[in-house]
Amino acid sequence: MDSSNNVGKAPVAVELEEGKAYAWCACGKSGTGFCNGSHKGSGIGPKMFNAAKSGVSYICACGKSKNSPYCDGSHKA
Ligand code: FES
Numbered sequence: 840m841d842s843s844n845n846v847g848k849a850p851v852a853v854e855l856e857e858g859k860a861y862a863w864c865a866c867g868k869s870g871t872g873f874c875n876g877s878h879k880g881s882g883i884g885p886k887m888f889n890a891a892k893s894g895v896s897y898i899c900a901c902g903k904s905k906n907s908p909y910c911d912g913s914h915k916a
Contacts, residue, residue, distance in 0.1 A: 847872070847900025850910030855890035862887055867902025 851872035855861065861873060862885040868877035874885035888908050890896070896909060903913040 847902075847914070849900065849914055850897035851900045852895050853898050855893060855896050857890050857893040860887055860889050861908070863898065863908030864900070865902060865907065867900065870900055872898030872900045872908070 847867055847870045851870075853872055864870075864872060864874045864878070865886045866878040866881045866883040868881065869875040878884055883902075886907060898908050899910045899914070901914040903916070904911045905913060
């Protein structure tokens with residue numbers, strides 16, 4: 840999802856647990872990769888996802904990834 844409010848400029852390395860549910864920050868305002876409620880008033884809500892595997896993943900913090908919640912390099916554009 841594209842966002843005009845993207846704050847993060849690079850992915851965030853996070854430790855995920857396989858099968859666990861997480862709320863990815865789709866608006867980019869939290870800057871952490873995970874929803875912290877900063878989206879209020881933006882019209883863009885968090886996207887829930889279940890981690891496919893345990894370990895470190897690079898979560899999009901810019902809100903531009905076409906493969907959300909994971910970084911696809913779109914932050915470089
Ligand atoms: S941080 Fe958003 S695409 Fe890389």
